[in-house]
Amino acid sequence: xxxxxxxxxxxxxxxxxxxxxxxxxxxxxxxxxxxxxxxxxxxxxxxxxxxxxxxxxxxxxxxxxxxxxxxxxxxxxxxxxxxxxxxxxxxxxxxxxxxxxxxxxxxxxxxxxxxxxxxxxxxxxxxxxxxxxxxxxxxxxxxxxxxxxxxxxxxxxxxxxxxxxxxx
Numbered sequence: 001x002x003x004x005x006x007x008x009x010x011x012x013x014x015x016x017x018x019x020x021x022x023x024x025x026x027x028x029x030x031x032x033x034x035x036x037x038x039x040x041x042x043x044x045x046x047x048x049x050x051x052x053x054x055x056x057x058x059x060x061x062x063x064x065x066x067x068x069x070x071x072x073x074x075x076x077x078x079x080x081x082x083x084x085x086x087x088x089x090x091x092x093x094x095x096x097x098x099x100x101x102x103x104x105x106x107x108x109x110x111x112x113x114x115x116x117x118x119x120x121x122x123x124x125x126x127x128x129x130x131x132x133x134x135x136x137x138x139x140x141x142x143x144x145x146x147x148x149x150x151x152x153x154x155x156x157x158x159x160x161x162x163x164x165x166x167x168x
Contacts, residue, residue, distance in 0.1 A: 009037070009158050010143045011105040012128035014050065016097025018167075019082075020125050020145060024118030026055045026084040027094045030062070030069030031112035031152075034098060037105055046098035053083035053094065063096065068112035070151035072119045081119075092125065092167070109146075110154045123147050126157055127167055140167040 015034060019027055033041040049060035058076045062069075067078055074081035082094030106126075114120045126144035131137070142165050146155030 009105050009107050010128055011103040012130050013101075013103060014097060014099050014129035015104070015106055015109075016050065016095045016127050016129075016140075017109060017111065017124040018092045018095040018127060019121040020091060020123035021121055022091055023082075023089040023094060023121060026053075026074065026088065026119060027082040027113070027121055028072055028074060028079045028119040029096055029111060029113050030067060030071075030079045031065075031110070032063040032080075032096060032098075033110040034104075034106045035108045035110070037107055039108075041110075042100065042104055042106075043098055045100065047101050048099040049080070049096065050099055051080060051082065051096040053088055055081035055083060060096075064098075068152050070112050070114050072114035072117060094121075095127070097127075106157055108154050108156050108158075110152065111148050112152045113148065115148060115151050115153075120148075120151075122149055124155065125167075126155065132166060141165065142167050 043064040063080045069078040088094045127140045144157045
């Protein structure tokens with residue numbers, strides 16, 4: 001799949017968003033929805049929520065319970081919170097996403113978070129985990145990016161498509 005995206009957009013078993021700006025604290029996400037070509041939220045069909053770090057070991061399913069929580073704070077049952085260490089706060093250091101049981105094309109992503117303050121992020125990278133087709137096996141590839149300038153914002157993956165590039 002590494003290369004030109006299919007007409008409906010990239011497809012992958014695993015999708016994630018990463019912070020595209022430095023963070024001042026742990027990143028909080030209250031809802032993460034990923035839409036397929038029909039505009040259907042496929043997050044409920046994911047087999048797992050995956051992340052870089054789970055601050056407080058909260059229930060990760062909170063990001064797919066239709067509670068668009070944006071007040072900030074690591075609220076168990078309401079948010080995912082990434083790490084608050086220096087590495088997690090660097091660009092790309094915090095991420096959250098989904099594993100799907102089959103190849104899944106995603107056309108848009110909706111995120112609920114506190115944009116203002118230290119626990120939100122106004123720009124994210126969109127990555128897929130895929131075959132790198134370079135003899136290196138599988139790895140993360142950035143396929144898009146987009147701005148999240150409101151507490152609840154949607155990224156059109158097709159409009160934000162970038163030349164696929166490996167993420168180290």
